[in-house]
Amino acid sequence: MNLPAASFGLFGEAFEFVFSGREAETGGVTVGGTSQVLDLAARQLEVTLLALAVAVLLALPAGLLLGHYGRGEFLAVSAGNAGRAIPELALIALMAAAVGVGMFNLVVALAILGIPPILTNTFVGIRQVDRSSVEAARGMGMTERKIITRVELPLAVPTIMGGVRTAAINIIATATIAPLAGILTLGDFIIARNVYGDAGVLAGAVLVALMALALEAALAGAxxxxxxxxxKLKRS
Amino acid sequence: MTEFLAVTAAVDESFFTDRSGGGCIQENRLFCPDWVTDNYDRYLDPTLEHLILVGSAVAAGFLIAFALAVFAHRHRWLQTPFLAGTGILYTIPSISFFFLLLPLTGRGAMTAIIALTAFNLQIIFRNITTGLRNVPPDVTEAARGIGLTRSQVLRQVELPLALPEIIAGLRIATVSTVALATLAVFANGGGLGAEIVTGSNITFKTGIIVAGSIAVLMAILFDAVLLLARKALTPWQRAAP
Known part of the structure; x- marks a missing residue:
């Protein structure tokens, strides 16, 4: 990286922070650099995907069943509304202070954030499936299980994935403050400014933004x- | 564990002055009601700051999204690029957005408000667009038929009929922003997040619960007010069975 850092101001310093590292504000050690960046990025992705997987595994079957049998509308819909009101910061901080720090507790806290949008969207998506399609499937002799997996689920994919994408954005954003729960993610660059300096803070912000956008694009592709x-034919 | 001194250098020495004299705080139990009654004044300023953060961000988000949606209503081809653009702003985590603004606006409440506004845009824009699109064509054609101009149709017919959707979008945006605004503390933007981080640094559970609960209550309150506003503004919906 031979570009003169000064010409880009703080962005140049952030660039240097990511690719070659800088001396810590506290002096002595070198922080940043590709190996630490990749390390923290991998941790953030790991935490995010784990929590998202837990949220999907819990909320998807529940939403499918509630939607299929038309039960628990109040629960499924108010879960989505209540979920939005949870302050992520308070959830992570309380989990760390009351239950303890560490990977398991963090994943639980993040999964709690991911469950409401997936549950609500799955329920709504299944309820929106044309009842005559379901009746036709039943008339063809499909079992209830097959009706859910072969008829309702495929027709509800866009709505369900809308919920999964909302959950994923919430989770990866909140994984940024995971250092509060003792797990160092890219957010450490942002939160521990006294160590990394403004160059590290800006580098962290750029990396987190890129990572969130990449995850969103990947899920849109999925x-x-x-x-x-x-x-797809119907839409075009 | 990393100490977050940069954010909360000042946990003043009087913090744990236990005016009630009970043992709950010394033992750091999950929730100490006495501490709340003795220290509620500690939360007044952060609550006010939080209200200002949320109020400014939602108001700014609404104004911008409204202008974009009305413009894209006239020029339909703009809806896709506007949706994509606001989608990117929505996807970038707020805590990251604060510091992307660092070279431009530095630290402070203004930075937090800009980032929270950027987050809001898509939610409000999408709902205004959907609301306008769902107005039955018969109705707008009838309005044109009796001699209303296009802007009269927009103001007197389309926007009132889209109002339920528009307010639904505002409710989602407001409730989400109340929760997200707790992160403003990392940008030195104040608000209830400051109390949460203070509580977190010294693992004081009651402090985290109180500040978090105020945020949840604020979200519920905003939601109820907007719901009442919708009922007051759309009297014709009450007539429907």
Whole structure:
């Protein structure tokens, strides 16, 4: 990296921080650099995907069943509304202070954030499936299980994935403050300014933003791949 | 564990002055009601700051999204790029957005408000657009038929009919912003997040719970007010069975 850092101001310093590292504000050691960046990025992705997987595994089957049998509308819909009101910072801080720091507790706290939008969207998506399609499937002799997996689920994919994407954005954003719960993610560059300096803070911000956008793009792609061909035809 | 001194250098020495004299705080139990009754005044300023953060961000988000949506209503081809642009702003985590603004606006409440506004835009824009699109064409054609101009149709017919959708968007945006604004503390933007981080640094559970609960209550209150506003502003909906 031979570009003169000064010509880019703080962005140049952030660039240097990511690729070659800088001396810590506290002096002595070198912080930043590709190996630490990749380390923290990998940790952030790991935490995010784990929590998202837990949220999907819990909320998706519940939403499918509640939606299929038309039960618990109040629960499913108010979960989504209540979920938005949870202050992420308070949730992480309380989890760390009351239950303890560490990977397991962090993943639980992040999964709690991811469950409401997936549950609500799955429920709504299944309820929106045309009842005559379900009746036709039943008339063809499909079991309830097959109706859910072969008829309702494919037709509800866009709505369900909308919920998964909302959950993923919430989780990766909140994983940024995971250092409060003792797990060092890219957010450490942002939060521990006294160590990394403003160059580290800006570098962290850019990396977190890029990572969130990449995850969103990947999930949009996954949604496209999971949507059945018939539904894509209908839309165009 | 990393200490977050940069954010909360000042946990003043009087913090744990236990005016009630009980043992709850010394033992740091999950929730100490006495501490709350003795120290509620500690939360007044952060609550006010939080209200200002949320109020400014939602108001600014609404004004910008409204202008974009009305403009894109006239020029339909703009809806896709506007949706994509606001989508990017929505996806970038607020805590990251604060510091992307660092070289431009530095630290402070203004930085937090800009980032929270950017987050809001898509939610409000999407709902205004959907609301306007869902107005039945018969109705707008009838309005044109009796001689209303396009802007009269927009103001007197389309916007009132889209109002339920628009307020639904405002409710989602407001409730989410109340929760997200707790992160403003990392940008030195004040608000209830400052009390949460202070509580977190010294693992004082009651402090975290109180500040978090005020944020949740604030979200519920904003939601109720907007719901009442919708009922007051759309009297024709009450007539429907």
């Amino acid at each position: 949604q496209w791949a999971m949507t059945s061909r018939g539904m």
